[in-house]
Amino acid sequence: MRGQMMDQPLLISSLLDHAERYHSDTEIVSRSIEGPIHRYTWGDAARRARQLANALTDLGVVEGETVGTLAWNGYRHLEAYYAVSGMGAICHTVNPRLFAEQIAYIVNHGEDVVLMFDLTFLAMVEQLAPTLNTVRHFVLMTDRDHMPRETSIDNLLCYEDLVRRSSDRYEWPVLNENAASSLCYTSGTTGNPKGVLYSHRSTVLHAFASSLPDSLHISAEGCVLPVVPMFHVNAWGLPYSCAMNGAKLVLPGAKMDGISLYELIENEHVTLAAGVPTVWLMLLQHCERNHLKMHSLKRVIVGGSAAPESMIDQLAEHGAELRQLWGMTELSPCGTTSTPKFKHRASDAQTLRQLHTRQGRAIFGVDLRIVDDMGRPLPHDGVAFGNLQVRGPWVLSQYFRRERDSAHTEDGWFNTGDVVTVDKDGYMKITDRTKDVIKSGGEWISSIELENILVGHPAVAEAAAIGVPHPKWDERPLMVVVLKPGQTATRDELLDFYKGKIASWWTPNDIVFVAELPHTATGKLQKMKLRELFADYKWSD
Known part of the structure; x- marks a missing residue:
C-alpha cells in the first residue's frame, strides 16, 4: 500500500519561490565587479531570475542544454544559478582559475551553448572564444555602461540588456526531480578535470541536510558570507540553503582579501562565513596586525583542507566557533561536520578542542566506512585507519560522460582518496590523502x-x-x-x-x-x- 501524500518533485526553482514568498524583503548584498556595493532582496532576485529565464529562452536555450558561467560570487551569478536550472537547463559553473586549456576543455566537454562571464574574464574569453566549439552566445555579465567599446567576440551580449527587456512573467516548468540541474568539474592535478552532474533532487536534499543545526546551521536569523567561490561545488550549496531558510546572503565578488572580508563582516553583521583555511588565515592576520575585532561572527565553516588547531583559538578570541566541514565535489559537497553531541556538554576544553580538530560526524544522508587496501572493512574505533568510502543520495554514481570506473566499488561505494580514522561516536579524522601519506x-x-x-x-x-x-x-x-x-x-x-x-x-x-x-x-x-x-x-x- 502506498502512502497518500502529495507527489511534488524536489526542484531548485521551488527554493527561490519559497524565498520570494516568505522572505521577500531579506537582503542580498554583493560587492559588484564594477566596484560599488549592490543591494537588493530575495524578491528582487526571484523576479530577475524569471527575466533571465525568458531571455535565455529567447536565445534558443532549451531543456537539457548547458549554460556555462565564468563568474565570481555576485548577484548576477546567483540569478543564473536559479534561472538556468529552473528552466530545465544545466548550470555549468566553470572555474576561471584553471589553465586556459583546461577551461576550453571543460566548456567543450560540457557542450555549453551559452557562456556568461564577468568583466574580469573578458580578455580570457576573447582568447578562448575561437576554441569553444559549442557556444552560440557570449554574455558579458555587466550593464551597458561597462560594455567594451571594442572586442574580438562577435555579437557580444550585455546581461543587463537581456534582463531589462525580458518579462518577469515566467512559469517554472514542473521537471522530473532527477533531471540534471548543474555541472561542476573537479580541480584535479592529473589528467583532464572530471565532471560531476547534480540533479534537482540531490541539490534540494543536500540543502535540507546542510541547513541542519549539526551541519552548517543555516537560519532566517543568520547572515551568511560564502567566501568559497560559486564556481566551486556551488559555493558548498549555500546559495540554495540560504534561499531555503531565508537567510541574508552576502557575496564578496572578486575581493577575498583580509581587508575586504573584514569590511563586509563588520558592515553587514555577518554571523556565518564559509571558506578554505587560507582565507581565514589572511583575515586573522589582518585583524592581528591592525588590532581589530570581529563582533557579529558566530561561526566559521572551514573546508577544503584541515584547519590548524591554532585557528580554533584565534577565532574564539573573536567570539566565533570554528566548525570543520569535510566534503568533495563528488558529494555536492557536504559529508561531515565537527559538532559535539549532548554527551559532550560537560566535557573539558581539551576534549571539545579535539572534537573540533576532527572532520566530524556524517550528516544524515551520508554513510561512510573505512577499508584496508584489500577492501576489507575496518573497525570504527578511532585507532584503525584506512581508505574512506561513502555513499548517499547526493554522492555521484559516475562521472559525467564517463563509464563507471575505479572510483566506485562493486557494491556501490565511492572511494574518496582520503585516509581516515573513525571513532566509536562516529567522528572522522583525516590523517592524509592516499597520495600524500x-x-x-x-x-x-x-x-x-x-x-x-x-x-x-x-x-x-x-x-x-x-x-x-x-x-x-x-x-x-x-x-x-x-x-x-x-x-x-x-x-x-x-x-x-x-x-x-x-x-x-x-x-x-x-x-x-x-x-x-x-x-x-x-x-x-x-x-x-x-x-x-x-x-x-x-x-x-
Whole structure:
C-alpha cells in the first residue's frame, strides 16, 4: 500500500519561490565587479531570475542544454544559478582559475551553448572564444555602461540588456526531480578535470541536510558570507540553503582579501562565513596586525583542507566557533561536520578542542566506512585507519560522460582518496590523502598532522609536509614553510616545536623556507608540485 501524500518533485526553482514568498524583503548584498556595493532582496532576485529565464529562452536555450558561467560570487551569478536550472537547463559553473586549456576543455566537454562571464574574464574569453566549439552566445555579465567599446567576440551580449527587456512573467516548468540541474568539474592535478552532474533532487536534499543545526546551521536569523567561490561545488550549496531558510546572503565578488572580508563582516553583521583555511588565515592576520575585532561572527565553516588547531583559538578570541566541514565535489559537497553531541556538554576544553580538530560526524544522508587496501572493512574505533568510502543520495554514481570506473566499488561505494580514522561516536579524522601519506620505514606518517602542528608556531603562516625519498627509510618528511611577514624562525627552532606533540620518529628531517606555497584553483596545497620541486632533495644526515 502506498502512502497518500502529495507527489511534488524536489526542484531548485521551488527554493527561490519559497524565498520570494516568505522572505521577500531579506537582503542580498554583493560587492559588484564594477566596484560599488549592490543591494537588493530575495524578491528582487526571484523576479530577475524569471527575466533571465525568458531571455535565455529567447536565445534558443532549451531543456537539457548547458549554460556555462565564468563568474565570481555576485548577484548576477546567483540569478543564473536559479534561472538556468529552473528552466530545465544545466548550470555549468566553470572555474576561471584553471589553465586556459583546461577551461576550453571543460566548456567543450560540457557542450555549453551559452557562456556568461564577468568583466574580469573578458580578455580570457576573447582568447578562448575561437576554441569553444559549442557556444552560440557570449554574455558579458555587466550593464551597458561597462560594455567594451571594442572586442574580438562577435555579437557580444550585455546581461543587463537581456534582463531589462525580458518579462518577469515566467512559469517554472514542473521537471522530473532527477533531471540534471548543474555541472561542476573537479580541480584535479592529473589528467583532464572530471565532471560531476547534480540533479534537482540531490541539490534540494543536500540543502535540507546542510541547513541542519549539526551541519552548517543555516537560519532566517543568520547572515551568511560564502567566501568559497560559486564556481566551486556551488559555493558548498549555500546559495540554495540560504534561499531555503531565508537567510541574508552576502557575496564578496572578486575581493577575498583580509581587508575586504573584514569590511563586509563588520558592515553587514555577518554571523556565518564559509571558506578554505587560507582565507581565514589572511583575515586573522589582518585583524592581528591592525588590532581589530570581529563582533557579529558566530561561526566559521572551514573546508577544503584541515584547519590548524591554532585557528580554533584565534577565532574564539573573536567570539566565533570554528566548525570543520569535510566534503568533495563528488558529494555536492557536504559529508561531515565537527559538532559535539549532548554527551559532550560537560566535557573539558581539551576534549571539545579535539572534537573540533576532527572532520566530524556524517550528516544524515551520508554513510561512510573505512577499508584496508584489500577492501576489507575496518573497525570504527578511532585507532584503525584506512581508505574512506561513502555513499548517499547526493554522492555521484559516475562521472559525467564517463563509464563507471575505479572510483566506485562493486557494491556501490565511492572511494574518496582520503585516509581516515573513525571513532566509536562516529567522528572522522583525516590523517592524509592516499597520495600524500608519507611512508617511512614501512609505517605511515600523517602529513596533515605535521602541518597543523607547525602552523601553530607564532612565526609560521603556512606549512606543507611532503615525503622525500630517503636512502634508508624509503621516505622522510620535509617541511616547506612560509613565515608570517616580519617574523623569523630557524630550522632548529621549528623542529624543536614538535617535541612532545608527536612520536619522535615522526619528526621531520628538515625545514625549507619559501616565499609562497603553490595552491590549486580552490585554495588547496599542491603537494604534487612540491614533490616535483624537491624530488632531488639531498638529506644532510
